[in-house]
Amino acid sequence: MDFRDSETVLGPQSADLLPASATTAVKIVIVGGFGVGKTTLVGSVSEIRPLTTEETMTQAGAGIDDTAGVELKTATTVAMDFGRISIGDELVLYVFGTPGQERFWFLWNGLFEGALGAVVLVDTRRLEVSFDVIGRLEDRGVPFVVAANTFPESPSYPLDELRAALDLPDEVPIVQCDARTRESSRDVLMALMRHLYNLSAPPGR
16 A cells, blocks of 8 residues: 655645545544644645644743643644644545643543554653553543654664553554654554554454
């Protein structure tokens, strides 16, 4: 399953139209703590101009949003990010990014409605901001994969150590990624699709 080339992200509006051959659409959600790169991933992988709801951070969030480790961040998602990517000629993924601040988590209910699965994006410098996110997915019974986003100053850990630190069961895939690059972000989505396929396959296949 190859992804359709999408160098037309900034092209004419007609490039945003679904191909006539598309027959199946799948909704997936990108989740994670504050500042882990969700908006970047959606923007890098989308074949259309992504919809973002980023707003400038103000003093209103001081003392409420935990900005430890991302003190230089100046904008944040307040509702959702949205992008789209086609797989082959028939399958289309609709990709929704959630806001990371806990005060906006009430929006998750709507964003997860109809979603088949999720990607948990984590920052190895701040793994603790991912614990509650993973717990919420487990409570909801949402299938997910974990992607460790590579920041220039992030420590690199073997995947088995990350799995232990996040207390992930063996059946949950975990991958490394660079959310800034389309190829790497695409591979994360493919890891989720393979995971969903394996979960739906008959036992003993």
